[in-house]
Amino acid sequence: MTTPLKNTKVITANRLIDGDAVWLGTNGQWLDRVDNALVIESKEQLEAQMVIAMKSDADNYVVEPYDIDVNVESGKVVPTKFREVIRTKGPTVRTDLGKQGDFQAHAA
Amino acid sequence: MYRYDEFDKEFVSKRVAQFREQVERRVSGELSEDNFKPLRLMNGVYLQLHAYMLRVAVPYGTLSSKQMRKLAHIAKKYDRDYGHFTTRQNIQYNWPKLSDIPDILEELAEVEMHAIQTSGNCIRNVTTDHFAGAAKDEIADPRPYAEILRQWSSIHPEFSFLPRKFKIAVTGAPNDRAAIQFHDIGLEVKKDAAGRIGFAFYVGGGQGRTPMIAKLINEFVPQEDLLSYTEAILRVYNLYGRRDNKYKARIKILVHEAGIDKIREDVAAEFARIKDSVLKLPDEDVTAIEAYFAAPEFKELPNVSTAFEQAKVRDAGFKTWVEQNVTEHAKVGYGIVTISVKKPGDAPGDASSAQMNVMADLGEKYSFDELRISHEQNVVLPHVALDDLEAVYKALVEADLATSNAGLISDMIACPGLDYCALATARSIPVAQSLATKFEDDERQRDIGPLKLKISGCINACGHHHVGHIGILGVDRKGEELYQITLGGSADEQASVGQILGPGFPSDKVDDAIETIVETYLQNRTSKDEAFIDAYRRLGAEPFKQALYG
Numbered sequence: 161m162t163t164p165l166k167n168t169k170v171i172t173a174n175r176l177i178d179g180d181a182v183w184l185g186t187n188g189q190w191l192d193r194v195d196n197a198l199v200i201e202s203k204e205q206l207e208a209q210m211v212i213a214m215k216s217d218a219d220n221y222v223v224e225p226y227d228i229d230v231n232v233e234s235g236k237v238v239p240t241k242f243r244e245v246i247r248t249k250g251p252t253v254r255t256d257l258g259k260q261g262d263f264q265a266h267a268a
Numbered sequence: 269m270y271r272y273d274e275f276d277k278e279f280v281s282k283r284v285a286q287f288r289e290q291v292e293r294r295v296s297g298e299l300s301e302d303n304f305k306p307l308r309l310m311n312g313v314y315l316q317l318h319a320y321m322l323r324v325a326v327p328y329g330t331l332s333s334k335q336m337r338k339l340a341h342i343a344k345k346y347d348r349d350y351g352h353f354t355t356r357q358n359i360q361y362n363w364p365k366l367s368d369i370p371d372i373l374e375e376l377a378e379v380e381m382h383a384i385q386t387s388g389n390c391i392r393n394v395t396t397d398h399f400a401g402a403a404k405d406e407i408a409d410p411r412p413y414a415e416i417l418r419q420w421s422s423i424h425p426e427f428s429f430l431p432r433k434f435k436i437a438v439t440g441a442p443n444d445r446a447a448i449q450f451h452d453i454g455l456e457v458k459k460d461a462a463g464r465i466g467f468a469f470y471v472g473g474g475q476g477r478t479p480m481i482a483k484l485i486n487e488f489v490p491q492e493d494l495l496s497y498t499e500a501i502l503r504v505y506n507l508y509g510r511r512d513n514k515y516k517a518r519i520k521i522l523v524h525e526a527g528i529d530k531i532r533e534d535v536a537a538e539f540a541r542i543k544d545s546v547l548k549l550p551d552e553d554v555t556a557i558e559a560y561f562a563a564p565e566f567k568e569l570p571n572v573s574t575a576f577e578q579a580k581v582r583d584a585g586f587k588t589w590v591e592q593n594v595t596e597h598a599k600v601g602y603g604i605v606t607i608s609v610k611k612p613g614d615a616p617g618d619a620s621s622a623q624m625n626v627m628a629d630l631g632e633k634y635s636f637d638e639l640r641i642s643h644e645q646n647v648v649l650p651h652v653a654l655d656d657l658e659a660v661y662k663a664l665v666e667a668d669l670a671t672s673n674a675g676l677i678s679d680m681i682a683c684p685g686l687d688y689c690a691l692a693t694a695r696s697i698p699v700a701q702s703l704a705t706k707f708e709d710d711e712r713q714r715d716i717g718p719l720k721l722k723i724s725g726c727i728n729a730c731g732h733h734h735v736g737h738i739g740i741l742g743v744d745r746k747g748e749e750l751y752q753i754t755l756g757g758s759a760d761e762q763a764s765v766g767q768i769l770g771p772g773f774p775s776d777k778v779d780d781a782i783e784t785i786v787e788t789y790l791q792n793r794t795s796k797d798e799a800f801i802d803a804y805r806r807l808g809a810e811p812f813k814q815a816l817y818g
């Protein structure tokens with residue numbers, strides 16, 4: 161028996177060494193992009209994944225992990241809060257910077 | 269300018285070495301985030317939405333060309349090629365890697381700069397008038413006093429863990445350009461009847477979620493007692509300031525709750541005890557510090573420069589820029605240049621490394637190697653000969669820094685907001701960009717006249733919205749960015765806190781709302797000479813409310 165969450169979630173943090181926003185993936189690894197983050201559906205899964213995340217915190221890979229609400233829209237993970245959407249992309253006023261900028265740099 | 273002595277040098281380089289070790293210990297796991305956070309904050313390092321942020325102190329906003337070039341170099345080498353000038357006369361870098369920060373601090377130390385006490389519950393960078401040492405209305409240059417306070421407050425063991433952060437501002441002129449009444453302590457340099465220098469002390473001002481105008485605690489404290497009286501205030505605050513609730517921990521709450529008379533009494537008692545201690549400031553010490561801020565070797569120039577007058581006749585753009593961005597200097601034949609870092613459409617206060625280098629070159633060539641950062645997020649060349657203004661202007665045009673909007677509606681203060689800041693509830697930069705673009709027409713904004721428009725991305729009020737003639741506060745209303753508008757704030761000697769007009773507006777309606785307010789002012793002003801804030805004070809909020817909400 162699992163207890164479904166009101167809203168699906170992913171776990172996020174900032175990487176210790178450079179402060180970059182990262183999201184927890186399926187095998188306990190931290191991803192630079194939210195796209196393939198592990199979407200958590202139950203309370204039990206959240207607890208288990210939080211243990212993994214906190215281990216990375218204790219191992220000094222990330223800083224202060226926390227969970228955020230997300231929706232899956234056309235197969236894409238989209239945070240519900242605007243603040244978290246901005247973290248997945250970068251400043252809305254400098255689309256050359258942050259994740260969106262990395263994308264542009266790679267696409268160029 | 270102040271130069272580090274051996275003590276300063278050794279202290280800063282030891283501190284860099286210490287922080288390098290702390291970073292290494294953090295990365296290796298010896299220090300947890302809980303252990304490390306207060307240490308990084310003490311060195312100006314925050315963790316924001318996308319990356320770390322490093323806040324570098326520009327003591328009382330004064331810097332040399334060499335220092336400005338170093339700031340440019342750091343932006344280019346370690347960051348994303350730009351920096352953000354803040355309302356505390358500092359600069360922030362938005363993207364440094366934690367592992368690079370010790371190297372950045374080492375580079376800063378090479379030019380006598382650092383990030384110490386730019387964060388944490390300590391006495392922060394002392395701010396002052398960005399026209400200090402150049403302003404015509406000045407009684408005395410406030411920077412020597414700011415420097416004395418900086419030396420006294422740097423790693424002051426008793427005041428390193430105050431209930432909350434503590435900000436001091438000093439003005440040397442009766443026209444307050446340093447917003448002293450919105451600081452924990454505000455100092456106004458004065459002369460008494462005998463011509464002695466001293467200070468009017470204001471205490472308990474601040475913005476944030478509870479904006480308060482500072483109260484006058486002492487009309488005249490002689491110069492020799494500057495440190496003992498300041499220390500007495502800090503002691504009373506350190507003793508009685510609340511530590512149980514961070515929102516009630518600033519001295520403004522203590523002053524508000526205990527009453528200024530009680531605080532005045534307590535401070536007087538403490539002052540009487542320590543007045544004749546080592547804190548007494550001998551004249552020689554003040555003179556020694558003043559020597560660092562001696563006026564540059566100005567030339568004796570005629571009060572009319574033919575070359576300058578001719579240039580204004582030939583170039584209308586130059587004439588407009590001079591009228592808007594050049595302020596009369598205390599010395600005949602010179603002007604104070606405000607370089608607007610507010611090109612409409614750009615993020616207020618953001619300058620690229622190339623722009624910083626241009627400003628550094630201009631400071632070196634035309635302003636006796638001096639630059640200033642203003643709390644309005646602009647850069648000032650304090651001492652430019654009128655004959656040189658045209659050359660300065662042309663170089664600024666080339667660098668995209670010649671916007672003629674100083675003091676006008678598009679010269680907006682804006683904090684980083686939700687685009688960068690972990691505490692933000694809404695974005696401020698895009699709203700500022702849109703408004704500045706809307707009002708960018710020179711003729712129109714000059715017709716509107718002096719108007720201070722300020723926006724913050726949360727109630728912490730780093731964008732000084734409470735003291736904007738028009739203030740905008742971004743809030744989160746059920747996941748939507750909503751913008752509350754206040755009117756009637758003012759940070760100068762006629763200090764006032766803006767009043768909320770009514771319900772907030774979604775981001776796409778803010779431009780129209782501000783337009784309505786401006787139009788209401790234009791229709792109701794007695795003449796062009798009645799500035800927005802004066803008209804508001806005469807009319808009150810009602811006509812603006814009517815126009816906005818019906």
Ligand code: SF4
Pocket residue numbers: 683684685686689690691692693724725726727728729730731
């Ligand atoms: S006012 Fe709020 S959003 Fe703006 S910089 Fe300060 S803390 Fe951040």
